[in-house]
Amino acid sequence: MTNAAAPILSLRNIRKSYGPIEVLHGIDLDVRPGEVVALLGENGAGKSTISKIISGTTPQSSGEMTWQGKPYAPSSPREAIDAGVGMIHQELMLLPHLTIAENVFVGRYPRRAGLVDRQAMNDQARSGLERLGLNISPARRVDGLSTANQQLVEIAKALTLNARLLILDEPTAALGGEETQKLFEQIARLKADGVGIIYISHRLEEIRKVADRIVVMRDGSKVEEFDSADIPVRQIVEAMVGRQLERMFPALPTPSDEPVLEVRNLTSARGDFEDINFTVRRGEILGIAGLVGAGRTELVRAIAGADPIASGTVLLKGRDITPKSPRDAIRNGIVLVPEDRKLQGLVLDHTIAENIGYANLTKVSTGGIVTTGKVNAFADNNIHRFGVKGRGPQKANELSGGNQQKVVIAKWLAREPSVVVLDEPTRGIDVGARSSIYDIIVGLAQEGVAVIVVSSDLEEVLGVSNRIMVMAAGRQSGILDHADANDVSVMELATA
Structure with a gap:
């Protein structure tokens, strides 16, 4: 040619x-x-x-x-x-x-x-x-x-x-x-x-x-x-x-020494992962890297109560809260932004306000009765807070991929959780929206939230993580500090 x-x-x-x-x-x-x-x-x-x-x-x-x-x-x-x-x-x-x-x-x-x-x-x-x-x-x-x-x-x-x-x-x-x-x-x-x-x-x-x-x-x-x-x-x-780009990844905050989430000897009931151990501290972003099939998504789904656990424990601030369902995890302050926002994160033909309200029913109801006024006011506040380019009455399927992802993030962060897990947070999202989502992730850590980010994009996981846990074939192959992590060191562990 x-x-x-x-x-x-x-x-x-x-x-x-x-x-x-x-x-x-x-x-x-x-x-x-x-x-x-x-x-x-x-x-x-x-x-x-x-x-x-x-x-x-x-x-x-x-x-x-x-x-x-x-x-x-x-x-x-x-x-x-x-x-x-x-x-x-x-x-x-x-x-x-x-x-x-x-x-x-x-x-x-x-x-x-x-x-x-x-x-x-x-x-x-x-x-x-x-x-x-x-x-x-x-x-x-x-x-x-x-x-x-x-x-x-x-x-x-x-x-x-x-x-x-x-x-x-x-x-x-x-x-x-x-x-x-x-x-x-x-x-x-x-x-x-x-x-x-x-x-x-x-x-x-x-x-x-x-x-x-x-x-x-x-x-x-x-x-x-x-x-x-x-x-x-x-x-x-x-x-x-259409403008000069100053940066892609924001500066990472320094986490405290206080452990928030501890995972001990966690093993999947479906054989997806085995004997996983790690801690996420207050204000820390832990990245999870690995090849497709390494068990990353299955691990975070188990931590969020969506997949069954065969053995091991999940501790939140020193207390055993090993979840048996997503309701268990959410009630204890662990939320998951799933990798498939359309199938698992949103009700696409419902409005932005309704989607945000579904995860926060106690905040948009009085005496157990949900009111449209409360839903709209609550949603408007979070639409503004997370920079969603859309209005409360607008249907979720009318939004771009980046704004759909912001709605998923907004509905869970409105619960003020202790642990936020994001699985492929910028999949299929343009560079401008990525930058704003990175700002949200780092902003969470600055507020003292423990954050876990799973990503197939190596540049991304290197850019937003204080530490990176690498998985290979369902096992934990190592944890790298930000200063020691690069393309080569991560891939060596991912293929170990």
Whole structure:
């Protein structure tokens, strides 16, 4: 592939309006065969809208597209797929009651003598999974798979399309380093086969590894285009946010010596982790790192009472409060901001005010009766406190990912807990919203709260943690002080 190659896809003056509001303002974009174009921007910049137009989910209001030199205007995702355009969505689109293989081939099952050829379907799905390093039966139902494994299934689904253009929307958001590397290997093979790729990600460091060109969007417009991905991250970020960026991570506070949360010999009833020991002090941020499958999410869910514990104890300020349910943990002052905010953190078709109120019923009721006035007033206070860009009566599904995450954080922090656990707090969130969430995390520690942050983003866990506990294959492989922690030292423990 050279820059002189004819584009496989061209967009010219693409505009999109919803009623009187124009959200895309004359976008021009070319993608050539065998190249990766990184499409970057904050939440709301227009990246997803462009992707939906190209993949046939929504039509443009005006402008033209050409695909392999011919006019292109898909009226449905099926039409786009048939033309050779596939998309991996940021939000998982799997059907939990179907098997992995059925999800991979849904709508296009291989047939033999008029019947679904399950053997061929399973074999082809297994091949796609193995290419990504996922050793799991394609006959297993999707229900119960971890978020990371569901993401790998979505990617395997796209790999089986034999598409000539792939749109990857946050494909590594739920993946660790090893899984991300395997995806990059597949991208390199696709490039060699002449497949064009549009790559959307908030993980800017990985852009340098995978992209050939960078297109930056802001507020529905294309504002910058770089002919190389070898661009300083700060320069990319400043193009995204439209201003100079002073810092990404705030200064960390110094914790006290007072232990708040103590975990002793904790072992999962499901075999996800074993013999975990650590302490989180007042005003301390403990990061938990490790590869996908290391048991990080399962550990914090157990501490929060959501997953069963086989043995061991959880102590809060010296008192055994080992939770048997989320209600136990919440009542004792331990709250969890889960990794999947849409499925586990919010009631999406309810309002911001209602979502905040659900976790704080005693504060929005009088004599056991919840009043709309109290809910709205309580929510407004916390919307302002945590910088949510939205109004109480607005539905949660109308918010950007960053603001949805702030609502989840707000509803739990309004309870004034002693321990806050955040699992993948900035997954799929743009750089501007990330910075404000980091400020919230550090602000909690400054107020004396004990904070635990689980993250697959190594830069993130290094940037916000006083100490980092590293897990590998369900075991605790070490705890590093902030001064001793770096990419190499964490990964050495993660692969031990």
